[in-house]
Amino acid sequence: MKSSNNNRRKFMATTLQSVGLTALGGLLWSGYCDEAKSSPLVLRPPGAIPEEQFIDVCIKCGLCAEACVNRESNKNRDGTQREGTLKIAKGGDHKLIGTPFFVPREVPCYMCDDIPCVPVCPSEALDMESLLNEKRELDINRAKMGLAVVHKESCIAYWGLQCDACYRACPLLDEALTLEYQKNARTGKHAFLLPVVHSDICTGCGLCEKACVTEKPAIFVLPRKYSTGKVGDHYVKGWDIKDQQRVGDRKIDEIETHDERSKQKPSDYLNRGIEY
Amino acid sequence: MKKFKYLLLRRVTQIGLMFLYFSANAYGWHILEGTFGSSKLFGFIPLADPYTTLQVLSAGFLIGADVLIGALLITLFYMIVGGRAFCSWVCPINMVTDLSNWLRRKLKLDKEEVNYRFLKRRTRYWIMVLGLIVSAIVGIAAFEVFSPITIMQRGIIFGFGAGISVIVAIFLFDLFGVKNGWCGHLCPLGAFYSIIGKKSIIRVKHDHEVCTNCMECKAVCPENQVLKMINRESISVTDGECTNCGRCIDVCREDALSFAIRDFNKNKKS
Numbered sequence: 001m002k003s004s005n006n007n008r009r010k011f012m013a014t015t016l017q018s019v020g021l022t023a024l025g026g027l028l029w030s031g032y033c034d035e036a037k038s039s040p041l042v043l044r045p046p047g048a049i050p051e052e053q054f055i056d057v058c059i060k061c062g063l064c065a066e067a068c069v070n071r072e073s074n075k076n077r078d079g080t081q082r083e084g085t086l087k088i089a090k091g092g093d094h095k096l097i098g099t100p101f102f103v104p105r106e107v108p109c110y111m112c113d114d115i116p117c118v119p120v121c122p123s124e125a126l127d128m129e130s131l132l133n134e135k136r137e138l139d140i141n142r143a144k145m146g147l148a149v150v151h152k153e154s155c156i157a158y159w160g161l162q163c164d165a166c167y168r169a170c171p172l173l174d175e176a177l178t179l180e181y182q183k184n185a186r187t188g189k190h191a192f193l194l195p196v197v198h199s200d201i202c203t204g205c206g207l208c209e210k211a212c213v214t215e216k217p218a219i220f221v222l223p224r225k226y227s228t229g230k231v232g233d234h235y236v237k238g239w240d241i242k243d244q245q246r247v248g249d250r251k252i253d254e255i256e257t258h259d260e261r262s263k264q265k266p267s268d269y270l271n272r273g274i275e276y
Numbered sequence: 277m278k279k280f281k282y283l284l285l286r287r288v289t290q291i292g293l294m295f296l297y298f299s300a301n302a303y304g305w306h307i308l309e310g311t312f313g314s315s316k317l318f319g320f321i322p323l324a325d326p327y328t329t330l331q332v333l334s335a336g337f338l339i340g341a342d343v344l345i346g347a348l349l350i351t352l353f354y355m356i357v358g359g360r361a362f363c364s365w366v367c368p369i370n371m372v373t374d375l376s377n378w379l380r381r382k383l384k385l386d387k388e389e390v391n392y393r394f395l396k397r398r399t400r401y402w403i404m405v406l407g408l409i410v411s412a413i414v415g416i417a418a419f420e421v422f423s424p425i426t427i428m429q430r431g432i433i434f435g436f437g438a439g440i441s442v443i444v445a446i447f448l449f450d451l452f453g454v455k456n457g458w459c460g461h462l463c464p465l466g467a468f469y470s471i472i473g474k475k476s477i478i479r480v481k482h483d484h485e486v487c488t489n490c491m492e493c494k495a496v497c498p499e500n501q502v503l504k505m506i507n508r509e510s511i512s513v514t515d516g517e518c519t520n521c522g523r524c525i526d527v528c529r530e531d532a533l534s535f536a537i538r539d540f541n542k543n544k545k546s
Contacts, residue, residue, distance in 0.1 A: 018402065021402075022402050022406055025402075025406055025414075026409060026410055029406065029410045029418060030410050030413050030414050032417075032421065032422075033410060033414040033416055033421050034414050036421045037414065037415075037416050037421075053337055054334075055416050056335040056337050056411075056415055056416045057337045057338075057339055059314045059324065059325075059329070059339070059343055059417075060311065060417075060420055060426065060430075061310035061311050061313045061314035061315065062301070062310060062311050062326075062433065062434060063309055063314070065434070066310070067300045068305075069301065070303075070304035087433045087434075088433075090427075090430065090435060090436065090437035090438070090439045090440065091427065091436070091438035091439030091440070091441065092437040092438030092439070093437060095423070097420075097421060097422070097427065097439070098420060098426060098427075098430060100312075120316075121340070122314045122324065122340050122343045122346065123314060123332070123339045123340045123342070124338075124340035124344045125340075230517045257532070
């Protein structure tokens, strides 16, 4: 009886120990993974599904990067191979290890017509469907790898100097990137030729960032999540028939917004938090 | 030469496979492309790591059909034919841990058996299950975040970077820490292949009649708990943890050990 008691106690202790250590391991492991996956400013290959799904579904095989570097168009005139656009994250890159990414300032995406990196993806983390046009052909112009953003203060075109390096580099010239002409009031006789990015067309290839002449590029690509805003549903373009349809048949005086604040008088909440 | 037959064959296989993977990136060869996570053989046969695939699925996302087919092919191969052969014939970490193990023997670090209270060989099965649970919690394939196996493989193909530290850590852990610490105690992938390869047909067979009980096989075996029939009876090694590395066959001077097809009738009785 005594020995069976001892056995039971030992069994309980061992079980408890195993469960406890497993929980400890699980906590450490989860914590580490949670940190390891948070590299929000990473640019993914064309057709990549949303980042939070991409980091799981991507099986880290590297086939996209291999297709990228070994494509026919990636050779110098003398036949030697150039560096590929897509890199595979390794330790020290501070991106989820094994996943593909690119750094436009080093090697931008050249937007190959046949998109060699996408059809090879076995996990469908690079979604070919999203790059097909109406005729079901691959169309790299549908890619949305990121969005170029201009920092006006470091862009010399905004100083009044003539520079259209990014504009000339853009593969969708005059569509994704246009020049806006403005009068230079400082000199009174010159023009500003200002680069303006159009987010509905820009693919985020980064050729503009690569071409930018400033020390640190004044035009650069950010993931769309971080370079776009969102209006929300409560603003309607009254001049746009399609947008106006969202309102439906309701008359203007039927539309009322009720929230916590509606119960109060404006005089109560408008002055709140203001000290005199 | 006979003493190193399977060792050499394994090194040729491991290095050859790594060279093919390396050449896919460096020279654009279409023989074996990708990494263990997912590969393409001859440009069209998909192959995939079943444990990685399970992690992705348990994180709650669907994955492409190529990966699912690939994982199935790999699973069937090791389940029916190879057993846990991935660990000793394919995995590049095996070369690192074998080097640790060899140095341990040369430096006589194993004179005194140390009892690792917290680190049992079954720990790897816990880690394997935990890997799937953590994947489900954090929403990414959890073991792939630091798996030294794919870090080493990608290192060979794309360059190591700071990832080399993981490989050095495994080397030091196995050399000065626990004997066979990584492959024999911790690696969840090894645990996974132990389970799926349990019933495979290629097995090491022991002949009790010619065995002189010199115990060299047990000294060299990285999973020597599987050799429990030595000096007992003439049966095959049926434990899934045997990696089919063949070192025991190499070192056996009496040819008491050999690769053979599993004898199903006999094993059922015993």
